[in-house]
Amino acid sequence: MAGRTILFLGVILWLSLCLSSPVAHGQITDPQEVAALLAVRSNLKDKDKNLNWTRKTDPCASNWTGVLCYKNETDGYMHVQELRLLRLNLTGTLAPELGQLTHMKRLDFLWNKISGSIPKQIGDITALELLLLSGNQLTGSLPDELGYLPNLSKFQLDLNEISGPIPKSFANLPKVQHFHMNNNKFTGQIPPELSTLPLLKHFLLDNNNLSGYLPPELAQMPSLTILQLDNNNFAGSVIPDSYGQIRKLIKLSLRSCGLQGTIPDLSGLRRLLYLDISHNQLTGKITSNTISQNITTIILSNNQLNGSIPSNFSGLSHLQKLYLDNNLLSGFVPSTIWDNITFTSDTKLDINFENNLLSDISGVLDIPPNVTLKLSGNPVCTNANQRNIRLLCGPSNGNEEAPQNLDKPVLTCQPQSCPIRDHFEYVPTLPNECFCAAPFGIGLRLRSPSISNFLPYRDEFDMFITTNVYVKPNLTLYKYQLYVDSIEWEAGPRLKMFLLFYPEYTNNSNTFAESEIQAIANTFAGFTIPGSDIFGPYDLLNFTAQGPYSNVLLPSLGGGGRSKGALAGIILGSISCVIVVVGVPKVTMKMDGVKAFSFEDMQTATSGFVITTQIGQGGYGKVYKGTLADGVVVAVKRAQQGSLQGDKEFYTEIEMLSRVHHRNLVSLVGYCDEKGEQMLVYEFMPNGSLHDLLSGTNINYSTRAPLNFKTRLHIALGASRGILYLHTEADPPIIHRDIKANNILLDSKWTAKVSDFGISRLVPVSEDAKGDSNAQISTNVKGTPGYVDPEYFLTRKLTEKSDVYSLGIVFLELLTGMQPISHGRNIVREVNAACGSGMMVSIIDRKMGPYPSECVKKLMALALRCSLDETKDRPTMQEVVRELENITTMFEQQSSTGGTDTVPEMNVINRFSPGSTSVGSGPLSSVYDRRSPYVSMDLNSGDLVSGVIPTINPR
Structure with a gap:
């Protein structure tokens, strides 16, 4: 009898525990977080129906789109660890209730069309590590509350319309490593208080409306490697001497900032690889102790620098670009700059000395095939009959570097042995083996590389990526499993590339396992690859999971519960957001990688649409060859006035080209839609x-x-x-x-x-x-x-x-x-x-x-x-x-x-x-x-x- 009583009491206790647990009541996810997610959903407009969030299901149990969870053993609930909603064509605003997701570590709304301001309540998410809001239409100022996030590492807000000053409270972010806030409308002074940030590596605030002076205190940041402030208005400010003592600095870019004074002594920057202080009002001489011996890029164009070209430039064995054009430099053109460079088929050196006061050439001018030297606009060109330099004195044709598909090794394999129809192909990095496999593609963009020519660093990049991408615990990729399929330089300069990952060479399988695809995708979407001095930080642009991977649900893009069609719409997207505009009479568009140009931009690019730049004509209008402000050569299709095709074809073209990206499809660079003009700008x-x-x-x-x-x-x-x-x-x-x-x-x-x-x-x-x-x-x-x-x-x-x-x-x-x-x-x-x-x-x-x-x-x-x-x-x-x-x-x-x-x-x-x-x-x-x-x-x-x-x- 006693035993039965004990058993009965045990059953009652077990039932009471079960009935009181969250699972017994159907509450898998913390109810407060469920309510918060529903509030977030109510503020969003999902015209493509990508979100499967409904009140009838549980977020974590039903794998809501983009909701990644973990179980808290203390309270028994599932909690939202990540919102990963990138590139879903979402509009609307960010709900203040986001602040109630206090367990969340990563908040990702990249490449949507979210508008409105950033809620101050996000400052309550104390667990937050990544705040990723780039490529939206956010406005307003940054709330001070965001400066009190104790675990925030990456602050990524670029390509929005955020205005106002940078809060001084941001000096209280003890773990922040990345400030990516370029291409906004920030105003005011850079707070000197930010100099106390102990771990900040990348300070990217270019293309804003900042003013005042350059704070000398920024040199006190112990971890700073990239300082990029181009295209702001620090009129009358000088480059502080202290910047020559930022011992870890890899890249200094202060182009078009209204700076005056002289170039400080930068010889203390022993790690400096990239220097661009062009388009300012700098004066004085380029001293011989200015440049690091490891530097790849020196751009000092469009200043008022005088004196001679330093002789020590000939000792820069890694130099790829030397631009000193449009200054007041005099004396000799050195003929030994390239003497210490070991040239291979991938190595090149681009030198521009145009529009200076250079009168002669020192020594014998013997230019290697891989060197480009431009001298037009110098007195030395008037003496061209004395030197065989006429070819160096012609007009500059700009930079016509096109997207580059990298050549694959030629394989001698038996025909019909690779099922190409299923997206299999021979692995190009195994030239002596005919291993047929299905690749997994990833679109990537290097946000701020410290080089101007990628090809000499291709092997180093392959090793850098493969040793940091894990397919299984403690198991990274072999070098041959990565192939860089194409590269393209974009404005910034930034480097867009398409990567192909291949499964391991074995006799058992020629495809990745689903878990391996997910692991590779999570590595990039979670930004777990460490920083690189040469390659800098990166943007994730897209995944291409086709053939045998077509049905793989990638957790990095929202996990299960999404239709195959919706998933494919995301993973096949590229740098431009999907915009459905057919039939809309007038829209305002903002797409990552697809730029809105002004009519004046197009006039300048095409020299006023003169007949000599016209390269074609059709029913839509005329096509012109143009050169953008950054030197990129493009084709401009200008609709004729009163064109019968009108808005519909114009917006259809933008919509389609923002959806699709392939090596055999022409890329859209941007568009112009103002002053009664409609123009589409393509790769040339x-x-x-x-x-x-x-x-x-x-x-x-x-x-x-x-x-x-x-x-x-x-x-x-x-x-x-x-x-x-x-x-x-x-x-x-x-x-x-x-x-x-x-x-x-x-x-x-x-x-x-x-x-x-x-x-x-x-x-x-x-x-x-x-x-x-x-x-x-x-x-x-x-x-x-x-x-x-x-x-x-x-x-x-x-x-x-x-x-x-x-x-x-x-x-x-x-x-x-x-x-x-x-x-x-x-x-x-x-x-x-x-x-x-x-x-x-x-x-x-x-x-x-x-x-x-x-x-x-x-x-x-x-x-x-x-x-x-x-x-x-x-x-x-x-x-x-x-x-x-x-x-x-x-x-x-x-x-x-x-x-x-x-x-x-x-x-x-x-x-x-x-x-x-x-x-x-x-x-x-x-x-x-x-x-x-x-x-x-x-x-x-x-x-x-x-x-x-x-x-x-x-x-």
Whole structure:
């Protein structure tokens, strides 16, 4: 009996404990924090429906979007440890109730469109370590309460509209290491009190409206490595002598600050790598003890410096950039500056001495190939007949450095052994191994690097990243698992790059495990990679999880509970925020990486839109080549007054290009929308359009393309990959609707990039229909005659196969050099007739030169399949890319083995007049006149044959 009583009492006690626990009442998350999150949700507008926050579910138990939790063993509740809501296209304001999330360590609203002021209640989150609010539309002043966060390490507020002074209370942040508050509207004096911050490393306040003087006390910061205050107004202030004693300083950038006086002695800055104090009013001499021996970049342009160029510049073995232009320097041009630099294929030195008083050259001027020296505007150029320096005295062409896809090593691997259609590829950093694997992509931007040329530091960067990225506890990546795929310098200067991470080389798997993908993503999103003297702090721009990783839910972007479509919309985003503006008559836009230019900016860039800068013209308006204030060369598309396309196409273009980023899509730099003008600013494509290339009509592009088969195949594959990205990786998918030779542009390496998204359409497919190429949109027919899908023209049902048809026409242009419609005849019919008559060779563009006939036949067959009338009979873009890759492999194998399956140029019959038996130049349409004689080549024997073309009946 006693035992039963004890058992009964034990059950009662157990039940009482269970019923009193939070779990028993369905309260997994602290109720106060649930209420706070709901208040936060009520202040936000989620037009893309990314947030799954509802009163009917528990935040932590139901994996609310962006809510990361941990369990507190003391009270039994789950508590919010992190809000990670980056790049969700959120608008609205920040709720004061955020201050009730007192257990939160990381608050992340990066790259949204949040407006209003920062609530002072955030100062109550004593556990907060990262405050990440960059790239929004926040206004107002900073509350003093934020200066009392005892654990705050990173204070990231750049690219907002925050105004007012910097609170003196910020001197009370004992653990802060990063002040990233550039590109705002801060005013007033930099508080000298900030000098007491013991751990501050990066002090980035450039592009604000700060005034007063430069506080000498900042030199007392014991950990300061980057001091970046460009484009403020410290009119009349001097550079304090004390700044020469900031012993850990790596980068000093005080460009365009209104500074006066002389350059202080900076010889105590033994770690200084980057110095930019240009565009001020500095006077005096550049003394020989000014510069660190390890420096990479010296920019002293546009001051009033006098005296001679220091001789000790010749001892700077790491120097990459030396700009002393627009000063009063006199004496000799030193000819030994580069003597101690070891040049490799990646090393370069850029020197600008323009517009000084330099009268002669010391010694023998023997300039290495990797050195650029500019001397125009100096007296030495008037004596050019005495020295062979005329080439150094020409006008400056600005900086035309384009985005750079880094060359991958050539692999000799068996064809068809890598399932490229599933986004697998050979690992480029294993050149002697044909290891096929699926990469995970990350877009990154170095916010303030201390170099001007990345390539010499590429290996060091690879090692820096891989040794700090953990895929498992105590297990980092091998160096070969990282490949830097592309780099691009942006204003700042900042360095944008795209990284590809590959799984470990084993016999068991060629993909990352889901936990490994999540670990890599968390490393970057949590900003756990330590700082680097050379590479500085970074921005996380995007993740690209495709192929076998398409369904991986990345905790760094909000964890579970989000639809695949919403997740993909985030991880495939890039540096610009998604902005839906179609149909809106006028909007104010602010996007990270997509700049709003003034009309005056565009006038200056294009020299007033003079005719000499015009490089193209279309139905939308004219296109000009321009140079921005930072030296970046761009293409400016200016809408003509009264353009029928108007706002809709203008905003559609911005929306689409802010969604998609790929090496084969043209990048949008910015836009101008004021004074009745609408202009789009793109990356400049040095080699124009494919139409220019084939027709040879545009003389504005200086280089001449090798119009051989290899170049044409390279262009076809690049354009196809860009369109494949739009169809299968953009979320929702995008149908371009205007694929044509004019909209395929070519960079300096003849890489094709698809452009002009003014009439593109998003495909509103459901979750079940994703990837269904037969999904249709009813729409008014848009496009260019000759390229429009016949079935789309008749039914107005737009599908992804409509782009396939247009691309097929482009392929035919590449092979024949003809236009889609000429003299009333259609290129598809003409090519079909020629091939059906066994005379394909006669219509191949003779400018192609010798070519491998089997490869050409396969490309021709693919082009005709793409341009079939029936949608269902055309290949998908995945099949198109796969076939082009197979043709490329065949071509490379034939080239490497010296194959002879090549049609010689002398035997190619192209355009000729009726009755002619020799190569001529008449219109192609005359080939198909009734009973016209022809001369052709048998594809099997290679013999010349003659005959007549049968009558072609019109369809």
